[in-house]
Amino acid sequence: MQMQTEESSLQKVIQDIDVEYESLESSSLLTNAMAGALAGITEHTVMYPIDSIKTRMQVVKPNPQAIYSGILNAISKISSTEGVATLWRGPAHALYFGMYEHCKVLFGAEGEKQNFLAIAAAGSCATIAADGFMNPFDVIKQRMQLHGNKFRSVAKCGLSVLKNEGISAFYVSLPTTLMMTIPFQAIHFSTYEFLRKNLNPSNTYDPKTHVISGGLAGAVAAAITNPLDVTKTLLQTKGSIKSDASLKNINGMFQGVKFIYEKNGWKGFTLGIRPRVLSHIPSTAICWTTVSNFSFLMFV
Template identity: 45%
Template sequence: MDIGEDQYESLGSNASMAQNAIAGAFAGIGEHCLMYPIDAYKTRVQVLHKATAVTLRNTWRGVYSVVMGAGPAHALHFATFEYCRARFATSTHDLVASGAAGACATFAHDALMTPFDVVKQRMQLASYRSVRECARKIYAAEGWAAFYISLPTTLSMSVPFQSLQFAMYDYASSLLNPSNTYDPKSHMMAGALAGAVASSITTPLDVIKTLLQTRGNATDPRIRHCSGFWEGAKLIAERHGATGFFRGFKPRVLTHMPSTAISWSVYEYFKWFLSTYQPAATATTATTTAVSSST
């Protein structure tokens, strides 16, 4: 095993917060941007009110909001996860520690990302010239509360989703890559499995979250004034029954399988990439010190 692989194995606990944050930022941007068209379709399927049809022209509308939020939010997400897992774990693949660390990371991520997600979904459903214009109109019409009304529901969905995802990823990795070395194929397969399981279980919560985040675009008074999780759930049940909570199930799973695979693959790559330069940097520093001392 070369020094890069050996260093990679311990990077999760020994890497700096900056390294984890940089890897996480690239992972978040890659994940959201590459799967954005399917996410836009999922949003239109989930809303209860009439939305604009999907066209090639508006497929990418709102993506800049994701780019602006996903980088810093995922940087905070993965850095928090690695820090908490290192503190909680008692073994290399401690599923309970991974799940708990994923929950902690989710609180940090969602607090930062939710307003950007609101703007993104509003732009997916209606025409705005820019992210700034959309945010300004939301604030003018509904106030600051509009950016965070879905946060409790988002957390109620994201905490189990991320806990399941991180635990499932660790479990799948322990089977596919027991040596814990850099292996793109196993990272991608474990990520896809984690995304499929977590997204399937949490779809009903995602439907409620979408209703709350897009209520300002609705003309229906009940939807427009829906005030929270339980009222949203009641409204969905009344109009569509139990099947209403699985609106957008297929595009959601089809989004999260590849997006989670991409996210983990990009994250693990940058962890490996950053780790390969640590030994060289250390060797250079040691050589310089030795030369200075002899001089």
Template identity: 50%
Template sequence: MAQPNAEPAEDYDYESLPPNFSLIQNMAAGAFAGIAEHCAMYPIDAIKTRMQILNPNPGAVYNGVIQGTFNIARTEGVLSLWRGMSSVIVGAGPAHAVYFATYEAVKHVMGGNQAGVHHPLAAATSGACATIASDALMNPFDVIKQRMQIQNSAKIYRSLFDCAKYVYKNEGLGAFYVSYPTTLSMTVPFTALQFLAYESISTSMNPTKGYDPLTHCVAGAVGGGFAAALTTPMDVIKTMLQTRGNAQDPELRRVNGFMAGCRLLYKREGARGFFKGVKPRVLTTMPSTAICWSAYEASKAYFIRQNDSSASQSP
């Protein structure tokens, strides 16, 4: 029998991390969400990467998702659209576990879990802190992923570990983090915008902040697409820095930072070059963030139900 002074399990607030949603459970939910998000839209992400590469080979020009898919499948085989996904699977789980753990912890500390109250500053700050922590872990895996997404990468790298060894041997440890400042210049505003939009839309659609799959899906998709479009220029520079080691162009290989990348891109392709791949980026991000938030919130709701059930049955 439950203690007479114990608080009923159903009185717990869904949005609060303590006491009925542990850190380990939160990290497990985040890891599941991250893997689901990246794997579902991986082929379109591969096309986006190729569209953003500066000065590609004549046979590697991609003008859209459909043309890119057909071109890659015809010349390199359908399975090449999934090359490098192993890097995402290995890295995305731990990175998203850290991501959502940081997000929930910072949001809770800043008072962003109160039902019916919108806290835009808490949402933006928790999102920025979450991405700084997770990108430190994910950046090397993202470098490997993009190296394996380039044209004919199968002739250079046999596997995830072979690619990592090749990059380290030829370019040193710094190659895995040369894009990290640029990555943060993209992901911090991206995540802040996404979380701000997500929290705003979800609070408007679902003021009680209870588990609602439709709200999480719609808010995740709109928030992600909005943030993706605005941060595309930083994503283009990130791709340049992460794939420069495979370039034959000496000027491109010498690019060593965000500003140098901006100058070279503007010199070669003008202002339009900063939005290369914006359509596949938004097309990838909207469903992937919808999947990510839906998977995360579903996992979170599942753990809370299990914990509430255990609490109600405990003597």
């Protein structure tokens, strides 16, 4: 009798948790922003070395010392010649998730039937807000990830870019970044929501759903948008690459695309695709799982 009572109590607790979890989609903007910030810290700390390798492998005309045959070769070569800490060099996402959850509600994506257009629009709005703010930091990050860079602090790198190339250097890649990240996030969020709803139709607390959905969504979005990511890397690092003087004349996405094609053909747009996809699988899985768990803990 006592055992039955305990089982009944346990079932009630589980049911209460499930009900509370289903209410997370209406959690506050502050909670979503805090969850996004924590997710960003976790994701970037774990996956930053792979992102550094991706940047180097996307350089169209790299220094001969910065040519790598694969991810493991890059890790070994960088670690042995430049030190392991180099893989974490550069500045380390509250805007993304706060804006995304707010826009999902605003665009009516919270009904029983999935509205993929509204989800994609919410992801795009989150991207525009975040990229507009973060683009200068991304330029600094990629400059500090390059082989042979002399910068040891974010401030010194930023001041050097400003002094030698002007403020436009921080935003020359913004149109390309938006052209990449808007479809990336639209594909990412739509794929994630589709997989999450189908893998967990009851919307109960199930962390593995976020791991699988997040990882697959990140991989699909990363692979599809890699050509634009190569172009963005070219625009953001051209001021630090001295091996080709013609890079100085590239001031936009179309010129960048033309340059990449002339140097490497269509193959040039696949540069860095392996580390990009491999980094997005665990990073988006970590990101969504962290957001989900943090929001749940804050709510309960």
